[in-house]
Amino acid sequence: MRLSTLHRSFFLSFCSLFLLHFFSFFSLVQADVPASPRATALMAQARQHVETALAAKGLQLGQPVFLRIFKMPGTLEVWLQNGLAFKLFKKYQICKYSGYPGPKLYEGDWQSPEGFYSITSDQMNPNSQYHLSFNVGYPNAFDRARKRTGDSIMVHGDCSSRGCFAMGNSRIEEIYLLLHAALSQGQNTIALHIFPFPMTNANMRKFKKSPWIGFWQNLQQGYQAFESSHQVPVISVYKGKYVVKTDGTLALSKNNHVWPTQAVH
Numbered sequence: 001m002r003l004s005t006l007h008r009s010f011f012l013s014f015c016s017l018f019l020l021h022f023f024s025f026f027s028l029v030q031a032d033v034p035a036s037p038r039a040t041a042l043m044a045q046a047r048q049h050v051e052t053a054l055a056a057k058g059l060q061l062g063q064p065v066f067l068r069i070f071k072m073p074g075t076l077e078v079w080l081q082n083g084l085a086f087k088l089f090k091k092y093q094i095c096k097y098s099g100y101p102g103p104k105l106y107e108g109d110w111q112s113p114e115g116f117y118s119i120t121s122d123q124m125n126p127n128s129q130y131h132l133s134f135n136v137g138y139p140n141a142f143d144r145a146r147k148r149t150g151d152s153i154m155v156h157g158d159c160s161s162r163g164c165f166a167m168g169n170s171r172i173e174e175i176y177l178l179l180h181a182a183l184s185q186g187q188n189t190i191a192l193h194i195f196p197f198p199m200t201n202a203n204m205r206k207f208k209k210s211p212w213i214g215f216w217q218n219l220q221q222g223y224q225a226f227e228s229s230h231q232v233p234v235i236s237v238y239k240g241k242y243v244v245k246t247d248g249t250l251a252l253s254k255n256n257h258v259w260p261t262q263a264v265h
Contacts, residue, residue, distance in 0.1 A: 033183045039126030046173040062185040065178055066232050072197040078178055085230035095159035095168040101196035102212045107150040110163055113138040116222055116235045119190040121183050131157025131169045132176040136192055141237040191232050199223035218242050
């Protein structure tokens with residue numbers, strides 16, 4: 001009888017431990033990403049098309065995502081993790097953005113930012129007045145170190161911009177779905193790199209007389225790090241400059257990018 005009781009106690013302890021680990025794992029995977037009935041319906045509308053396009057490239061909805069924006073020629077790139085590196089899924093044409101090449105400096109300058117930003121679940125806005133949207137994370141630590149002001153810089157639907165990146169409604173539905181799926185599957189932080197243009201040496205020579213050339217040379221380090229490996233570099237801010245780690249470390253699910261402020265509209 002004592003042996004049976006001992007076995008029963010061991011069995012119950014084992015089951016409790018198993019369930020604890022199971023639900024801990026489940027809670028990590030099923031992240032709490034903001035949603036609304038309208039946003040859910042819009043994502044469902046885009047899902048079949050997106051999944052078909054992903055399958056054609058050997059990718060799946062829910063894989064970790066990385067974003068790049070180039071003001072010139074006006075594109076937003078969505079990359080998905082494929083093994084150790086990232087694979088380009090799609091380039092989306094930006095419908096409209098504000099300003100010119102160069103960073104955002106202050107509230108009301110109608111300029112869109114440039115730099116290395118991060119997107120978390122809290123920055124997703126399923127109730128946006130611009131169809132769907134997410135906050136890019138401006139100002140980050142680099143911007144704040146330079147006393148740059150402004151907030152609520154978004155990637156959103158519609159085709160009107162006051163410092164944001166307007167994608168049009170059908171495009172933002174696809175992009176929002178890809179981000180929402182990745183965050184829901186456990187990606188804590190999505191890196192977003194915003195550049196004035198593809199930062200090749202040829203383009204850097206073309207813009208060498210710009211007052212922003214020093215800033216762009218700093219950004220180019222992050223651009224080249226990704227171009228060389230298709231792995232997202234770890235980027236931090238030290239003494240007012242971006243510091244790029246090029247040891248092949250992936251910035252997938254750790255909050256190792258510069259911290260954003262969070263606001264939605």
